[in-house]
Amino acid sequence: MKINRLETHDRLVHFKKDQDVNVFLGAEECLKKNPDSLKYQSHSPYIYIYSHPRTTDDGLHKRLLWQPRLIKPKPESNSWLFRAASHTDLLEICWLLPDEILWPQFEANKLASDPDILWSIEQYKHNREALGRPHPEDWSIPQAGNILLAILRESIAEKNKENLLDRHFKLIA
Numbered sequence: 469m470k471i472n473r474l475e476t477h478d479r480l481v482h483f484k485k486d487q488d489v490n491v492f493l494g495a496e497e498c499l500k501k502n503p504d505s506l507k508y509q510s511h512s513p514y515i516y517i518y519s520h521p522r523t524t525d526d527g528l529h530k531r532l533l534w535q536p537r538l539i540k541p542k543p544e545s546n547s548w549l550f551r552a553a554s555h556t557d558l559l560e561i562c563w564l565l566p567d568e569i570l571w572p573q574f575e576a577n578k579l580a581s582d583p584d585i586l587w588s589i590e591q592y593k594h595n596r597e598a599l600g601r602p603h604p605e606d607w608s609i610p611q612a613g614n615i616l617l618a619i620l621r622e623s624i625a626e627k628n629k630e631n632l633l634d635r636h637f638k639l640i641a
Contacts, residue, residue, distance in 0.1 A: 494519060495550050495559055498534035505536035507622075509554035511615045512607065516540055516562070520547040538612040543592055543599045551603060563588040563599060 495517050498505055508515045516537040521530040540562070541549065549562035564585045566574065571589050573580040591599040607615065 491519075491548065491564075492559070494532055494534050495548075495552070496557070498536060499552050499557075499559075502534065502536055507619045508536050508538055508615070511618060512538055513554050514603075514605070515552055515554060517550045517552055517559070518547065519549075520544065538607055538615060539609065540600065540602050540606060543596055545592065561588075563591065565589065565592055 498517050498519075499509075499515070500506075505515060505517070516539070518535045518537050518541055519532050521532050523530055540551075543549075543563055543565065545565050546567040548564050551560045551562055552558060561584055564582075565588050566585060572578070574582055574585045574589060576586060588599075
C-alpha cells in the first residue's frame with residue numbers, strides 16, 4: 469500500500485489541532501460554566517483548572533474530569549493543569565502530562581511530538597518540585613480556606629433564602 473505523505477501529514481495536523489481544541493474546550497467550559505468555578509472567580513483573581521481522566525463505571529471508557537481549584541495541586545502523571553485569569557479567556561499552561569506509558573510518543577522528532585507536553589514531561593521527571601511550586605501570586609492555604617468558607621456561607625444563605633421563599637409561597641397558595 470502506498471501512503472501519500474502529504475495526506476498523512478495533513479491528517480496528523482488535523483488530529484493535533486482537534487485534540488488541542490478538545491482540551492481547551494474542556495478548560496473553557498469549566499472556566500465559564502462550572503458553578504464552583506464561577507463562585508471561585510467571584511472571590512479570586514485567578515483559578516486553576518485541573519483535569520484528569522477517570523474510567524467510567526462500565527470499566528470500558530474514560531472521561532475527563534475538569535475541576536476548578538484555588539490552590540495549585542501536586543503534579544501527577546496523566547493530568548493537565550491550567551491557571552486562568554478570572555472572568556477572562558486567558559489560560560496559562562502549567563503542565564500537560566499524558567499517561568507515562570505514552571511518553572515515548574511525545575519525544576522530539578516523533579510524530580506526536582509537542583513542545584508543551586515534552587517540556588511538562590521533562591519537568592516532571594527532573595524538576596517536579598519546581599513544577600508543583602505555587603505561582604508567586606497564589607493564595608496561601610489559610611487564605612484559600614477563608615475564600616472557601618465565604619463561598620460556603622454564601623451557598624448556605626442562598627439555600628436558606630430559597631427554603632424561606634418556598635415556605636412563604638406554600639402558605640400563600
